[in-house]
Amino acid sequence: MATTEAIRIAVPARGAGHDLRAVKIVLHREMLRFVNDRTRMLSMLVQPVLWLFVMGTGLGSLVRGAIPGIDYRTFMYPGMISMTVIMTGMFSAGSIVWDREFGFLREMLVAPVSRGAIVVGKCLGGAVVATGQGVVILAMAGLVGVPYSPGLMLSLLAEMFLAAFTVTAFGVMLAARMKNMQTFFGLMQMAIMPMMFLSGAMFPLANLPSWLHVLTVVNPMTYAVDPMRQAVFSHIDVPAQVNAVLNPGVRWGGFQVPVALELGVVAALGLALLAVGVAEFKRAE
Template sequence: MTMATEAISVRTPARGAGHDLRAIKVVLHREMLRFVNDRTRMLSMLLQPVLWLFVMGTGLGSLVQGSIPGVDFRTFMYPGMISMTVIMTGMFSAGSIVWDREFGFLREMLVAPVSRGAIVVGKCLGGALVATGQGVIILAMAGLVGIPYSPALMLTLLAEMFLAAFTITAFGVLLAARMKNMQTFFGLMQMAIMPMVFLSGAMFPLANLPSWLHFLTVINPMTYAVDPMRQAVFSHLDVPAQVNAALNPGVQWFGYQVPVPLELGLVAALGGVLLMFAVAQFRRAE
């Protein structure tokens, strides 16, 4: 007696924009949960900029207070410390890709019936939101360094933080796309991030620099993320014109003063390009 076997069909959900949007939401939600549940990481990411701002800023301020009357040097450093917080947190968020690869979770995401672009976008948005949330804590310290809690200023800094965070997270995702272990990623991250931070004007004014140092700051992408924040902060301060010219000269290309909208446009364009390269790397990944 033979028994007839009946084939069971398996239907894979069709891919579409709605499907990819749900995937972005899931990846973003996972990044947020991972960050909220890791309080040690939250504290460690805040420690370095707080030390730079209140310890190093106070020490350096005692040396230059005579040349910048009416301005606390920590006020000058404040936008740079926001940028440092956003940059470090965004890169560490991107590093979770390497962790997921080591423990096999990334493979599960890559074989899911969603586009790899959706996974990358979710990672970048999640990292950007996490970094912006971390930056909000530094934002809350504005009054401690003489910066007014103006709603317009806070909203401007918040938007600029998110833009910088998205761009740096996209850069981190691009680096992490082919990395096999965390040690390699963090070594490469330190090699890439520290020069970008030091050459962005986060810790020193961009005025009267030697030509070689001016050139390095101009070609550094993070300069165009730090300068708009400093321009926003100084626009809400009442400082002498000569002090403003010394501490907040802006970015110049051969004598041309680069406007803030162009700086933000450059950061946004760079973020888009890095995102596209990151998606391309993920599509080639195993």
């Protein structure tokens, strides 16, 4: 009589190397998805370009006499970089909801990898994609009076990546439990638009009413936009009084917040949001 033998199934051992490969795969998938979606690439650029060249030119014509020696679009340029990476990072995070609707997320969650690796890969993928999108805005620097200084470009790249990672982690945290894209994008607009308007991306932070100053100080995106503006203004020549109006920095009462601390706030927030996102995924189905 024939006997049957049990077939052994070998499952790869879990470890740091295994999780790193999972991070790489998720990151690579995010990049392929973005590169193959030309419509998404174009749409993510249209809004900041319109704000910079249309709104910036219109506002500049109104305030030209008050800020001699500088194009208002130069002031808006760091804010438009931030808008580009923030919107791209959030859309990358939104792909989690899409994957859930089509069943791919379930396959990822049952794979023999830690859910933390999936979240980290997602956040890194969104950050890389958003930074790549931001490079297109960097290429437009000369059109708005920003010099193509290697030091400036490298500083802006690093700050873009940090902001993109944090906002993608925020998006992943929001998307971890959501079931449909409409809910996610509605909540995204409700969260992102106020943060963008209150970050100083489109108006100076100097001489604000006290209630508006408080809102800008507690807004985390302020600490992503201001270091980029500080970097840009350190490479252009503007009158001291104009610099004081357009580039006052962030103040906590009488304390001028240094750029290093601002970047530290963004990095700490990104890590905290990443931890919350991992916890949400561990409770997900």
